Amino acid sequence: MFEIDDVQKVRSLPIELWPVADRAAWQAARQPRERLRRGGAASHLKAITFADLGRRYGYFLDFLVRSGTLALEAPPAAQVTPANVEGFLTELRSRVGSVTQHGTIYKLRRAAKLLDPTCDLDWLMEIETDLALVMQPRSKADQLVLAERLVEAGLTLVEAAIVSSGMSETAKARQVRNGLMIAILALHPIRLKNFASLEIDRNFIETDGAWWIALKASETKEKRPDEREVDAMILPALRVYLERHRPVLLRSETNALWISSNRGEALSYGGMEAAIAEATRSTVGIGLGAHMFRTAAASSAAIHVGDNPHLGSALLHHRDRRITNKHYNFASSLSSSEKLGNLIRKGLD
Known part of the structure; x- marks a missing residue:
């Protein structure tokens, strides 16, 4: 049995397989500041954020590989073009939801700016804005x-x-x-x-x-x-x-x-x-x-120990428990459904 990410066609192209200029620019972007010398364009980012942007850019490059359009000698970020992004976005629409589409294009733009801070990506920001307007987050209730x-x-x-x-x-x-x-x-x-x-x-x-x-x-x-x-x-x-x-x-x-x-x-x-x-x-x-494991944890905490209102936010490492309640906690609806079910069963007895 194979790992699903190993056999499916879509993956994030490893950095060692990126075009030479992209790879060099990405490594330069991460250079830290040293005394009076400015650091790279990504020197202020946390390592985990930088890695995520690289992974998203890798998905774009992998699309170019699979479509036969990757140019290994292209300058940094030069392949982030309207035509290439249109093809990439068409594929995204066939396999991911609207929220992921927007997030992927947003991070593609950020990654391209790290590779070439001078590149003009106003056109890509317009696409990103359009995607934001049609985002429809899927309900989590049926997955809880x-x-x-x-x-x-x-x-x-x-x-x-x-x-x-x-x-x-x-x-x-x-x-x-x-x-x-x-x-x-x-x-x-x-x-x-x-x-x-x-x-x-x-x-x-x-x-x-x-x-x-x-x-x-x-x-x-x-x-x-x-x-x-x-x-x-x-x-x-x-x-x-x-x-x-x-x-x-x-x-x-x-x-x-x-x-x-x-x-x-x-x-x-x-x-x-x-x-x-x-x-x-x-x-x-x-x-x-x-x-969804974060949703599960917050909801379980609210159901079983509702007298400790801060447990869910602590589990999710949130400072403000309103964030937990707004985005993760489905306990109120679950408890209400359970009470309704009990009332119905009593009525049927």
Whole structure:
């Protein structure tokens, strides 16, 4: 069984395969400031933001590769043209929603500006504005699965793989990894960028028998440190993965926590998205995006411990709990539905 991101046609072109000028300009953009010397155009960005912009630009370049129009000798950002963007956007419309279309074009423009700060992209900003006007965020209500069900699903996947006698060692290791990802993310719903970048002994650390997720301020969107002790109920599955199954997947020198079953190196952001969607589809019947784990956590917190109004915002690392309630918490509608169901059942008795 292959990782979905490895076999599907769409991917982010790795930077080592970018046109020479793009690659050089991208590396120069990241140069830090030194005393009186100005840094690169991206020197002010957090590493995680810079990586995300590079990934989005890589999707654009991959489209050019697949359409046979990539010019390897072109100047930096010179291939961000109306014709190329029109083709790229046509493909985006066939496979992603309106919100992702807008976000991708917005980040493509930002990446192009980092590659060539002098380029005129007013035309691209107009496209971006038009896309913003027609954005229609999809409702999350039909995708909501509470956190406890996700934890159970993840640990069930782990247990089923361990006791299976009909799976290869690689298949077992992949299923244990996927189940563990679901369980940890359900209990500790950090952003997927951070979750995908966890490294043993750097931001995933063992201390006195406990494991901690320890993100620096520079790694988080909120620019605040985020430290979480991995819940004790996860530790047996985590130990099994680290001691027995991660070594089966590993074929390179990396401290990445999550390992690709195809390449034997760090599991990519896209590969993690695909693995989580596939695993949740097989266990809870809905292929969930990683962001829905944050919705699940906030809603579960509100349902089970509603007398602690700050728990949900703390779980999601928000300063203002109004953000949590507005974008993530579906507890009110769930509770109302449950009460209505109870009333109906009483009426039918």
